[in-house]
Amino acid sequence: MILPDGYSDVPHGKIAAVVTHLEMTAPPARRDDPPGTWSLRKVDTPPLPWYRDLFRRVGENWLWFSRARMNDAELAAIVHATGIEVYALVVDDRQEGLLELDFRQPGQCELVYFGVTAGLIGTGAARFLMNRALERAWSGEVRRVWVHTCTLDHPSAVAFYQRSGFRPFRRQIEIADDPRLDGTAPRDAAKHVPVIA
Template sequence: MLDAGFHRVPKGHIAAVVTHLEMRARPAPRPEAKVSLALERVERPDPDWYRRLFRTVGADYLWFGRLEMTDADLAAILADPKVEVYAVRDGSEEAGLLELDFRTPTECELAYFGLAPGYVGGGSGRWLMNRAIRRAWRDGVDRVWVHTCSLDHPAALEFYLRSGFTPFAREIEIAEDPRLRGLLPENAAPQVPLLR
C-alpha cells in the first residue's frame, strides 16, 4: 500500500492509475450509430498478426502487455478455447480489436477493447461495446469486468461507466517505458513524456 502523497516514478518508467470495473447483470443495449464495420472472430490467431493489430490499436495509449510476452506464451493464450479474439473490419481494413477471456469460471474479462486511431469517435466504440457485451453475457456468466487506466483514451473511463460498468478497485501501475524497451516506437503516445 502506498502512503498518501507524491511518489517519484523512476526515469525510464511510466505510471498509470488503473481502475477496475465490473457489471453483475446484462445491461440493455445502448443506442448506436450506423457504421460500416463488421466483427469477425479469428480462431487461433497468429501471434505476429495479433501483435500488429494490438500495436495499431494500442500504441497511442502505450499498450504493452501482449508485446512483452514470448511467442509461446502469447500463442498459448490465443489458442485457448476460452479466449475469443475478434477483429473489427471495415471492408479489408482492420479497424479494431476485441478480446474476451472466459478462463475464470462464471466470469468474462473484457481483456482488450479498442479501435484503430481513425475509428475513435463517431459511434464505432458504442457499436463495438454493444457486440462485446452481447458476446460476454452468455449462459453461466454472472460477472463481466474490464480495467482501464489513465494512459488510455481520456474518455475511456466515462465510456465504460455509461456502458453499465461500476468501479470496484483502483491501483497504481509502474512499468518500464515500452518505448525505451523497443516494444513501441519512441514517438508513440506523445502525450506521455518520455523520461530517459
C-alpha cells in the same frame, strides 16, 4: 504496500498509471448501434503476426505493451487457449478494432483488450464494438463481466465504460518499464506521456 498521501517518485525509465477496474453483474440495458458499416469477425486461433499487428495499431498510442513483450510461445499460450475469444472490428474489409474476451474463470468474462484504431475514435465504432462485446460476454453462464483501464488510455475510457453499464470497484497504481526505451514501442508513441529516461 499502501502508498502514502502526497507525491511518490517514479524512477526514471519507468511509467506509472492509475488503473481503474470496472464490472457489471447483470446485463445492461441494450443501447442502439450508431450508424456505420462495421462488422465483427471472430478470429479462431489468431495468427500471431496478425494479432501483433492489430494489437500494435490499436494500442501503441496508449502504451499497450504487455503482449508486445511476449515471445511467440507466451503469446500463443494465451490467445490460443480454450476460453479466450478474439474478434476484429472490420471496416471496408480492413481490421480496425480488437476485442479479446477471457471466459476461463467460471461465471466470469473479462474484456481483456478492447479498442479501435485512432481514425475510428469518435465515429461510433467503439459503441458498436462494445454492443457486440456485451452480447457475447452475457451469452453464456456468466454472472460478472469486468474490464480495467488506466490513465495511459484515452481520457474518455472510464466514462465510456460507465455509459456502457460498468461500475468502478477498484483502483491500483501500475509501474512498469517504459516500452519506448527498450524498443517495444516507438520512441514517439503516446505523446501524452513524456519519456523520462
